[in-house]
Amino acid sequence: MPTFSKYEFGYSWFVAYGHLVPLALAAALAAVAAWRRWPRWVSVLAAVVIVWAAAGLFLMNVAFGINRPMALPTERFLASGAGRVLDAGAGSGRAAMGVLLSRPKATVTGLDIYEGYWGIDDNTPERFMTNARIAGAADRAEARTGDMRDMPFEDGTFDAVVSAYAIDHLRPDGIVEALAEVSRVLAPRGELLLMIVNVDWVAWLVSPHAIAHHPRQDPARWRARLEQAGFVVEEEGRKPATLYFLARKRQ
Amino acid sequence: MPVDAELLDILACPNCKTPVKLVKNDTALKCDQCHRVYPIKDDIPVMLIDEATVEQD
Numbered sequence: 621m622p623t624f625s626k627y628e629f630g631y632s633w634f635v636a637y638g639h640l641v642p643l644a645l646a647a648a649l650a651a652v653a654a655w656r657r658w659p660r661w662v663s664v665l666a667a668v669v670i671v672w673a674a675a676g677l678f679l680m681n682v683a684f685g686i687n688r689p690m691a692l693p694t695e696r697f698l699a700s701g702a703g704r705v706l707d708a709g710a711g712s713g714r715a716a717m718g719v720l721l722s723r724p725k726a727t728v729t730g731l732d733i734y735e736g737y738w739g740i741d742d743n744t745p746e747r748f749m750t751n752a753r754i755a756g757a758a759d760r761a762e763a764r765t766g767d768m769r770d771m772p773f774e775d776g777t778f779d780a781v782v783s784a785y786a787i788d789h790l791r792p793d794g795i796v797e798a799l800a801e802v803s804r805v806l807a808p809r810g811e812l813l814l815m816i817v818n819v820d821w822v823a824w825l826v827s828p829h830a831i832a833h834h835p836r837q838d839p840a841r842w843r844a845r846l847e848q849a850g851f852v853v854e855e856e857g858r859k860p861a862t863l864y865f866l867a868r869k870r871q
Numbered sequence: 872m873p874v875d876a877e878l879l880d881i882l883a884c885p886n887c888k889t890p891v892k893l894v895k896n897d898t899a900l901k902c903d904q905c906h907r908v909y910p911i912k913d914d915i916p917v918m919l920i921d922e923a924t925v926e927q928d
Contacts, residue, residue: 704881729881733919745915765917770885772909772918777881804888 625687627751629712630740636686643673676826684826684860689755690718690784693864694855697813698723703779706731708768708802709786712740713748713761715815719782720757727760728752729778734765738789769797773805781805781812785862788816788837799849806869812851816842818863826861837863884909885918901926 634641646669653662680686692715698705702725707716710730719728730748737743745763752761766772768787781802787795802812817823817834842865843853851867858864884891884902891900891909900909900916907923909916 746913763915764882765912765915765919766885767919770920772883772885772891772916773881774883774888774890 624681627687627689627714627717627754628747629687629714629751630742630747631686631712632739632741635739636680637677639673639676639680642669643677646670646673672825679822679826679860684822686714688714689721690715692718692722692782692813693815693857693859693862694813694866696855697782697811697866698726698780701725703727704777705729706773706778706781706802706805708771708781708783708798709789710748710763711738711743711786713751715782715784716748716761717751717755717757720752720755720760726780728757728762728782729773730761730763731766731768731771732763732786733767768801769794771801771805775804776807776810777805779807779810781810782815783812784815785817787814788834795845796849799845799851803850803869808869808871810869811854812846812867812869813864814842814846814867815859815862815864818858818861820858820861822860839863882916882918886920 646666650663650666653666701723705719705726705728707728707730710716710732713730716728716730719726734744745765748763749758749761752758764772787798790798806812816837818837819834839856846853846865846867850870852870853865853867855866882891882900883889884905884907886907887902887904889902889904891902894901894908898911900911906925906927907920908926909918909923
């Protein structure tokens with residue numbers, strides 16, 4: 621799927637541009653309604669759909685920027701700009717590239733099970749490394765196939781962990797296991813930037829799919845899970861369709 | 872390009888959490904504790920317990 625980005629994150633066309641379908645249909649309806657002099661409510665309905673689809677297209681591609689490296693939600697994450705970072709559930713590397721570009725001395729290990737469909741076509745570690753090359757940071761990036769509930773790393777390996785829209789796709793017991801693994805592979809005082817899908821008004825506007833597939837997230841429940849896994853939450857906030865936590869591992 | 876030796880120090884067996892070593896002409900990684908062998912496909916180690924084979928020495 622060609623995109624207007626130099627990156628190749630591989631999001632399926634309907635994830636990035638799906639709004640074009642109702643947009644085109646509504647535009648066609650509006651044209652026919654005008655030509656055949658159909659009742660006014662038809663044109664109004666078509667206009668509503670056009671406005672919604674255009675807003676969704678704009679939010680997904682411009683505001684959220686699905687085909688751009690992620691703008692991290694907080695500057696406080698890895699403020700030193702250096703360190704060994706793990707991206708848990710890295711996929712094609714949108715979050716990892718965000719870290720590599722904004723934290724120029726950091727190295728990033730992308731870990732993903734690379735199995736099943738998560739909105740990305742041809743989701744492979746090769747695609748992750750292709751994006752690292754496009755970002756000019758291939759020498760600071762590596763990909764590993766593995767399960768974040770059973771991570772293939774020794775204790776205390778990483779200075780920081782980033783995880784975007786991944787851990788929240790696990791079952792509740794898997795979430796507990798993954799957070800325990802994040803804590804284990806982090807060095808003492810290491811930090812975690814966790815992002816999960818939040819069904820807010822942006823999500824409502826952008827994606828009926830997101831609403832159907834993601835439960836309403838209770839921030840208090842995630843705080844409790846993080847504390848149980850040995851973290852202190854230092855910052856918590858919301859971004860479009862996102863809930864994020866910056867947490868630090870206790871000694 | 873072979874798997875970088877320096878990057879190898881951070882890899883561990885997902886089952887035992889202990890270090891793994893290169894075997895089979897650097898095309899696989901082995902855990903000495905549980906004897907699981909993890910394949911390296913196109914330079915990417917596949918560290919999945921389900922896809923490992925158990926090979927006694």
